[in-house]
Amino acid sequence: MIRSFYIAAKDLKAEFRTKQMLNSMFIFSLLVLVVFSISFGDFLGDTEKVEKLAPGVLWIAFTFAGMLGLSRTFVMETENGCLEALMLCPVDRGAIYTGKILSNLAIVFLMEAVTLPFFIILFNYSLGIGTLLLLLLILFLGTFGFIAVGTLLSALTLGTRTRELLLPVLLLPLLLPVLIPAVEATAGILAGNSIGNLIPEIRLLAVYDLVFFVISHLVFEHVVSD
Amino acid sequence: MASNSRKTGVLAVATASVMLLAIYMLFFYLPPIKDEAGEVLSGSFRIFFFHMPIAIISYLAFGVVFAASILYLRDKSLKWDIYARSAAEVGTLFAFLVLVTGSIWAKDAWGWYWIWDLRLTTSLVLFLVYLAYTMLRKALEEPEKRARLSAVFGILGFISVPLSFFSIRLWRSAHPLMFGGNTGGSGGGLEGTALQLTLLVNFIAYFLLFLTLFSVKVQNERMEEELDSRRYAE
Amino acid sequence: MENAVSIRELSKVFGKTPVLKALDLDLKKGEFAVVFGPNGAGKTTLLKLISTLIEPTGGSVFVSGFNITEEPEKVRKEIGMLSHDSYLYGDLTAKENLHFFGKMYGINGQELEKRILQLLNEVGLATKADERVSTFSRGMKQRLSIARALLHRPSLLLLDEPYTGLDPGASLVFENLLKSPEFQGSTKLMVSHDLERGFALCDRVLILNKGKFVYDGFKVNFSGFQEFREKCGSMLT
Ligand SMILES: Nc1ncnc2c1ncn2[C@@H]1O[C@H](COP(=O)(O)OP(=O)(O)O)[C@@H](O)[C@H]1O
Ligand SMILES: [Mg+2]
Numbered sequence: 126m127i128r129s130f131y132i133a134a135k136d137l138k139a140e141f142r143t144k145q146m147l148n149s150m151f152i153f154s155l156l157v158l159v160v161f162s163i164s165f166g167d168f169l170g171d172t173e174k175v176e177k178l179a180p181g182v183l184w185i186a187f188t189f190a191g192m193l194g195l196s197r198t199f200v201m202e203t204e205n206g207c208l209e210a211l212m213l214c215p216v217d218r219g220a221i222y223t224g225k226i227l228s229n230l231a232i233v234f235l236m237e238a239v240t241l242p243f244f245i246i247l248f249n250y251s252l253g254i255g256t257l258l259l260l261l262l263i264l265f266l267g268t269f270g271f272i273a274v275g276t277l278l279s280a281l282t283l284g285t286r287t288r289e290l291l292l293p294v295l296l297l298p299l300l301l302p303v304l305i306p307a308v309e310a311t312a313g314i315l316a317g318n319s320i321g322n323l324i325p326e327i328r329l330l331a332v333y334d335l336v337f338f339v340i341s342h343l344v345f346e347h348v349v350s351d
Numbered sequence: 352m353a354s355n356s357r358k359t360g361v362l363a364v365a366t367a368s369v370m371l372l373a374i375y376m377l378f379f380y381l382p383p384i385k386d387e388a389g390e391v392l393s394g395s396f397r398i399f400f401f402h403m404p405i406a407i408i409s410y411l412a413f414g415v416v417f418a419a420s421i422l423y424l425r426d427k428s429l430k431w432d433i434y435a436r437s438a439a440e441v442g443t444l445f446a447f448l449v450l451v452t453g454s455i456w457a458k459d460a461w462g463w464y465w466i467w468d469l470r471l472t473t474s475l476v477l478f479l480v481y482l483a484y485t486m487l488r489k490a491l492e493e494p495e496k497r498a499r500l501s502a503v504f505g506i507l508g509f510i511s512v513p514l515s516f517f518s519i520r521l522w523r524s525a526h527p528l529m530f531g532g533n534t535g536g537s538g539g540g541l542e543g544t545a546l547q548l549t550l551l552v553n554f555i556a557y558f559l560l561f562l563t564l565f566s567v568k569v570q571n572e573r574m575e576e577e578l579d580s581r582r583y584a585e
Numbered sequence: 586m587e588n589a590v591s592i593r594e595l596s597k598v599f600g601k602t603p604v605l606k607a608l609d610l611d612l613k614k615g616e617f618a619v620v621f622g623p624n625g626a627g628k629t630t631l632l633k634l635i636s637t638l639i640e641p642t643g644g645s646v647f648v649s650g651f652n653i654t655e656e657p658e659k660v661r662k663e664i665g666m667l668s669h670d671s672y673l674y675g676d677l678t679a680k681e682n683l684h685f686f687g688k689m690y691g692i693n694g695q696e697l698e699k700r701i702l703q704l705l706n707e708v709g710l711a712t713k714a715d716e717r718v719s720t721f722s723r724g725m726k727q728r729l730s731i732a733r734a735l736l737h738r739p740s741l742l743l744l745d746e747p748y749t750g751l752d753p754g755a756s757l758v759f760e761n762l763l764k765s766p767e768f769q770g771s772t773k774l775m776v777s778h779d780l781e782r783g784f785a786l787c788d789r790v791l792i793l794n795k796g797k798f799v800y801d802g803f804k805v806n807f808s809g810f811q812e813f814r815e816k817c818g819s820m821l822t
Binding site: 128131132135138139140142143201204205206207209210211212213214215216217350351 | 633636637638639640658659661662664666668669670671672673674675676677681685686688689690691717733
């Protein structure tokens with residue numbers, strides 16, 4: 126387990142040195158928000174419409190920006206045969222998967238945290254601290270599910286010719302069970318619901334996260350074995 | 352080999368006869384159905400009797416993909432990959448038919464080709480997962496790698512579909528349909544034996560159709576493998 | 586005494602292509618064996634099997650008494666691999682790379698620091714310790730990847746064509762390190778098509794051709810490289 130943290134720490138150290146991925150993901154998600162905000166321009170004052178649309182926009186921004194990062198996550202490992210070097214280390218394959226999840230989670234979650242204030246400004250929300258914490262919880266649960274599947278699929282598409290195209294094609298259908306409750310819960314929170322009203326969504330997100338983390342952990346060795 | 356194709360022949364004949372029976376029952380045996388208000392439903396309700404069996408069998412097909420995928424990862428024998436890809440192909444066809452019959456029915460019942468009904472939407476997701484599975488297979492050339500990676504995806508995909516079902520249900524309950532009551536799928540008053548019998552015969556018919564297509568597909572794939580290995584031996 | 590490597594009936598089939606056919610091989614502790622063979626003979630595949638990167642189709646391999654399929658993690662701990670790839674992260678410094686891999690092999694604290702300093706000295710990179718690997722020249726990367734492979738003091742060194750990438754400086758560092766006291770005792774299995782250099786370093790010569798060992802003998806049986814080439818050259822095509 127500790128070695129998963131070593132892998133994640135190494136990834137983060139390399140990422141923060143260049144911030145390449147982080148910057149482009151953040152700019153991308155910001156652009157998505159801006160484009161939607163402009164196209165909704167006329168009715169941004171209409172709270173009812175905004176409440177219906179904005180949560181979806183937020184998750185579209187996060188999903189697509191996140192995918193951008195995911196498709197690069199194993200590229201760093203293949204550059205000098207490092208993935209092979211990791212597989213030669215005395216750890217099981219699952220530990221490599223967990224390490225990659227940790228670093229991807231940290232990077233994508235950071236991107237989301239930086240994007241969120243812009244979302245709040247662009248769509249004219251004013252949120253209390255309780256609401257904000259609740260929103261962060263949903264962001265975390267949704268992002269974890271996204272990363273759990275995305276990390277596995279990004280390793281899976283590594284050896285294919287059309288990697289960048291294939292990843293979203295494979296990932297999006299599997300993400301539906303995360304995206305729907307995440308969008309619903311986000312909408313609920315932004316509309317001022319308390320945690321009590323969001324139990325079904327939270328439960329679904331938690332089940333998805335758990336199931337897909339465990340299964341992906343189990344099958345990861347088949348994805349990387351040559 | 353010869354006995355296999357003989358079996359498939361018998362299966363095909365059985366399928367054709369049961370399907371004829373099913374169609375006959377649909378049009379001549381089934382009494383007209385009235386809704387709660389006492390109005391006779393239009394003819395399109397008959398679609399339900401094959402729409403539902405096809406939907407269930409498309410799930411079943413993905414179940415076969417799932418099981419064969421697990422078995423492939425366990426013993427890495429390409430025979431499981433043949434089962435997985437054959438079931439996936441027939442399953443895609445069935446999932447597509449679910450969408451077609453579903454939207455024809457929806458058009459007739461509500462005037463919309465597409466409604467975000469729970470079952471129809473779940474079938475759409477299933478179809479998309481199948482499609483992704485096919486895309487993945489196409490992107491890989493080396494047989495063992497293709498078998499291995501698509502087995503992984505077949506497992507994940509199968510698990511995601513019930514989760515999709517629950518999340519779509521959650522979503523639907525938050526945004527109830529604007530039109531009509533729940534006519535879809537569950538079909539409130541299907542107690543009548545005539546209805547049940549018709550449904551059962553249709554179910555058997557489409558199950559047999561699945562078996563026939565599946566075994567033809569498996570045989571084809573096996574033959575191709577054999578050709579490949581002969582070519583290799585030369 | 587238990588063998589460093591013990592291979593029985595090892596076979597590997599890719600798809601329908603048999604690449605290794607029922608190989609048997611025993612390496613004694615401390616032995617230096619070199620495997621020659623034409624391209625596509627299965628040399629890399631053999632090393633990948635021993636190092637648990639791929640699974641055998643049949644047969645068994647034991648490394649220091651551990652079965653590669655049953656206790657792969659213990660096997661990996663014993664192995665140091667030097668391949669065509671540098672196995673280094675370009676965005677990390679030389680020291681960070683060694684730190685990371687050291688920790689992955691379970692070496693920590695003072696001990697790790699000491700080994701890193703010592704190895705960086707031996708490969709002549711002590712002054713470059715805090716520079717990013719992506720700024721390194723090819724030769725520097727090669728020297729660092731040698732340090733990386735030796736960091737956890739592997740008892741079995743697997744060397745896949747080490748000379749194909751090495752520049753003269755790195756080759757010298759490499760040969761000196763192999764002869765240094767720490768690694769004198771480790772077993773070495775080297776795959777190469779540089780006949781002369783391979784022959785000069787090893788104690789034992791094997792020739793792999795079309796997935797079978799067609800020759801296995803000791804260097805002392807030959808008067809010199811010339812004789813080896815005359816006798817065995819024909820097996821290499
Ligand atoms: N992952 C793989 N899938 C299919 N064939 C492979 C794979 N790896 C190696 N081979 C085949 O195995 C044979 C031996 O390869 P290799 O061990 O790399 O040879 P060498 O290192 O002796 O040149 C080659 O014919 C190669 O094409
Ligand atoms: Mg090679």
